[in-house]
Amino acid sequence: MFAHLIQDPKNYVENPARPPEVDAYGQLTKLASTFSDVDGLFYFTYAVCVFFFVIITGVLLYSVVVYRRKTFDQPALSNVTHNTPLEVVWTVIPLIIVMVMFAWGFRGSLDMMTVPADARWYKASAKQWNWTFNYPNSAAQSFGELWLEKDKNAAFVLESSDVLHAFYMPEMRVKRDVIPGRNQTIWFNPTKLGEFHLFCAEYCGNDHSKMYAKVHVVTAEEYATKPWDKWDDANPAKGGEAVYKALCSSCHSVNGTPLVGPSWKGLFVKDASGALVGAQREVLVNGAKQTITVDQAYITESIKSPDAKKSVGFEKNNMTAFPALEDKKILGVIEYMKTLAEGK
Numbered sequence: 001m002f003a004h005l006i007q008d009p010k011n012y013v014e015n016p017a018r019p020p021e022v023d024a025y026g027q028l029t030k031l032a033s034t035f036s037d038v039d040g041l042f043y044f045t046y047a048v049c050v051f052f053f054v055i056i057t058g059v060l061l062y063s064v065v066v067y068r069r070k071t072f073d074q075p076a077l078s079n080v081t082h083n084t085p086l087e088v089v090w091t092v093i094p095l096i097i098v099m100v101m102f103a104w105g106f107r108g109s110l111d112m113m114t115v116p117a118d119a120r121w122y123k124a125s126a127k128q129w130n131w132t133f134n135y136p137n138s139a140a141q142s143f144g145e146l147w148l149e150k151d152k153n154a155a156f157v158l159e160s161s162d163v164l165h166a167f168y169m170p171e172m173r174v175k176r177d178v179i180p181g182r183n184q185t186i187w188f189n190p191t192k193l194g195e196f197h198l199f200c201a202e203y204c205g206n207d208h209s210k211m212y213a214k215v216h217v218v219t220a221e222e223y224a225t226k227p228w229d230k231w232d233d234a235n236p237a238k239g240g241e242a243v244y245k246a247l248c249s250s251c252h253s254v255n256g257t258p259l260v261g262p263s264w265k266g267l268f269v270k271d272a273s274g275a276l277v278g279a280q281r282e283v284l285v286n287g288a289k290q291t292i293t294v295d296q297a298y299i300t301e302s303i304k305s306p307d308a309k310k311s312v313g314f315e316k317n318n319m320t321a322f323p324a325l326e327d328k329k330i331l332g333v334i335e336y337m338k339t340l341a342e343g344k
């Protein structure tokens with residue numbers, strides 16, 4: 001019925017993500033973890049709702065038609081106002097159904113929070129408006145993309161450095177709030193190879209809808225190659241572009257249009273001889289205006305402590321700091337910024 005909405009990739013903002021596959025009933029995305037209980041509970045609740053909707057509306061419509069007043073002076077057919085056995089029945093039966101839903105849901109939520117001892121621990125850090133992942137026994141992080149091994153229990157510490165977010169992977173049937181100052185946990189066992197979605201499911205500001213990460217569930221062999229730790233030293237600009245897309249594109253454009261922050265186009269320019277040089281920028285240092293030349297030091301500082309020099313015209317906007325961005329990635333970002341210089 002809503003297939004056109006689901007299939008249109010434009011509805012997936014700027015992420016060229018695969019449209020979700022749906023299950024046989026078209027209600028849920030295809031299950032890709034061991035949490036099949038969620039589906040059972042969903043369809044049970046759904047069936048109960050449909051059943052009672054039909055019964056209640058049916059009796060209502062029947063009564064409206066059959067017991068309607070047929071003439072103006074027709075007296076009421078009955079003056080019964082109470083029926084104790086009936087009231088007991090329609091109190092006890094719904095109570096039992098609701099208790100079944102409660103027990104089922106409670107057991108499911110306990111399962112999701114009780115991490116098995118053999119799980120691999122990852123960290124998912126949320127901030128406006130992106131996701132960063134840490135891997136077990138690996139110093140490298142990935143941004144906006146996550147790799148997991150099929151059939152291996154994956155547990156997550158959820159961390160937020162600003163506001164409330166929520167970690168929501170529809171195909172894995174997991175959702176948990178990410179709360180600043182409190183480390184929540186969640187786990188699941190991915191059972192299908194492929195690409196899946198991670199959404200933020202708690203409205204967290206302007207670009208909440210762009211707060212997305214692609215989840216790759218891969219084979220043991222592929223996982224062993226640490227796909228999250230691939231960096232092509234021969235092509236740092238390409239790596240820099242990936243960092244840009246994952247972490248910076250929600251606030252910086254590369255085509256000259258100012259967004260929350262200034263566009264990166266024009267940070268580097270070509271001088272008369274065609275050599276790449278840093279542009280002149282007006283910045284505020286403790287409120288005092290200065291003109292500086294863009295160079296590696298300025299960009300590194302802008303990334304690690306953005307408030308040290310505020311770009312004039314954007315002084316009212318704030319940039320989230322990325323103090324842990326590795327040097328090679330900063331250099332990659334700079335190489336990428338250079339490719340945006342006019343006149344190549």
Ligand SMILES: [Cu+2]
Pocket residue numbers: 126129164165166200201202203204208211
């Ligand atoms: Cu969010």
